[in-house]
Amino acid sequence: MQTTMSKPQSSGPEALTSEAERQIAAAWAGVKDHLPGPAPLTARREAAFRRFEAAGLPHRRVEEWKYTDLRALMRDAKPLAQPPGEIGTVRARAAGAVLAGVDVRRIVIADGVLLKEASDLADLEPGLSIGSLADALGSGDAEVTSRLGAQSPAEKDVAFALNTAFMGDGAVIRLAPGATVARPIHLVFCFTGPVPATVFTRSLVEVGAGATLTLVESHEGPDAFDYQVNTALDLVVGDGATVDHVKIGTEGSAALHVATLTAALGRDVTFRGMVFAIGGAAVRNQLFVRCDGAHTNLMLAGATLLKGRQHADATLVLDHAIGGCQSRELFKGVLDGDSRSVFQGKIVVRPDAQKTDGKMSSHALLLSETAEADHKPELEIFADDVVCGHGATAGALDEDLKFYLMARGIPRKEAETLLIQSFVGEAIDTVAHEGIREALSAAATRWLEARQ
């Protein structure tokens, strides 16, 4: 385990030297005049691409990407994905099975395209609207374009900038003030093939004051297929709203997946976020969360289960702009084989954010000698009357506990499974929706049963 505290550093302009960087630049040249959106957005796309051009892909000398060297991980950049054909559409309709049996409203986004005919768009609850980003950009919806990526720290991130440059489609969900949607909305993202490609998706979710919403995203694709996903979600939450966000990462075994969540939270908001990461070869989940109003209550949890040579990075920037908010972060990783997990958590408390109460913890359970966990907590506190802390642990299963279970007749593997389940269970239990919580538990159990 490594625990380091460090200040971010900016990287200077660099030429696009790697194969992947040159391929991205070529893709941009080919597509930039055909991307949807009004003139102001075109300028923002252009500016975002310039950021990439100046810095290149994030690499290990970029502090925020220290443990996830995207430039090294991307040997090439796959061509931009084509919309799904007939077979792809059939596959997309079957996707999202991780929530089979849970009553959700499915919105299917396959190979970067929102498939209206495969989505449940009928009988929307009062106050709820769901559309595609491509339509919103195509019709020049000024509100949508102004909301996209309006959060500044995320804008500096090159992976997110690439999403802004290339974004084509995704979901646009709006919930009117005071509206309550009991049935969770499930954004079903999938890559269907038939050849490895790059998918950029961008979604925008606006929750009005006092409204209530549970939003799930699941991401999947075929195994042993080195496709690349860059997905982003901008979440804007009005005063007094209650939002649950659960992201389930079950990408195929060779996939590269980079996801950005930006969240701007008003006052008196209750926000619970969960990142469940189980699939993919290399995964980065970056969360930029800003508390703009007082008395907001935030719970961010993560459960990661990795094996083989999987790599998963959860990087969190939590910005307390206003005081009196409470935040809790609980990230748990179970690491088998040669896998590696990264947790970087930064809590910023601005000078005006007095009475901020923040507690962050990350724990890794190492099931093999060769697994690795890196934790990097950072506290940047500019106010004096705050309570903030962090804790990190990494270790193997407790042999004494295992012996206690075995002495009662429970075989070794079953004893390990029980202990691992209880370890990740603490994070999974933060999910408020019972059906979704049980689906995550079941996914963790399947993962454990597949261990030999």
Add this chain to the structure above:
Amino acid sequence: MSLLEIKNLQVSVEDDRQILRGVNLTVNPGEVHAIMGPNGSGKSTLAHVLSGKDGYAVTGGEVLLDGADLLAMEPDERAAAGLFLAFQYPMEIPGVATMTFLRTAMNAQRKKRGEAELSTPEFMKRVREEAAKLSIDPEMLRRPVNVGFSGGEKKRNEVLQMALLQPKLAVLDETDSGLDIDALKIAAEGVNRLRSPERGMIVITHYQRLLDHIVPDIVHVFFNGRIVRTGGKELAHELEAKGYADYEQEVAA
């Protein structure tokens, strides 16, 4: 055939320090043996080695349970073969509900013995009955194993597990430590209910007090890694009066 035969058992821990120095003990079905000895004499080590805990090196001797080589089995296999250890220090297992733990243990043993799993109502009925006999609050069973339990509750939870698992041979390691007299009586009654002509028990204790409630057939004095004297239940009273001083002299001599 004897239920348990320990023959000249010798055990060391890391750095080759020998803890057990030739333990010999035979337990027949229906017998309750007490092992009394001072702190640090190796009583818990014996209990741990019998149940298969890692970290001990058996350097000599053998142990047979029902004629089978106990030391060749994994801890879970020993449990399924009928061995039960009530721990001196029961473990707290955060995140694992007591009910889940009990059911997993019972069904794992049944499965290994080729018996059918218990149905949920049958399991619940047995747990409720046994818990009531031990004055265990059903609310406690919903909590994670031993987490937030008092010392007495932990020990009663051990006796509950023994009652549910119905072992052939039970080893109770200082089940009396940390208990007040009422808790001690409840635990002892629980143990006494399990006495039967088929079952053997080894009651390890430091004080004679427990043996007023669980009256043994045979008492052994354990000193410096082996049994130095064996007698009837009156031996416990003699030890209580005289302490272990005689044995210390013997070892020194």
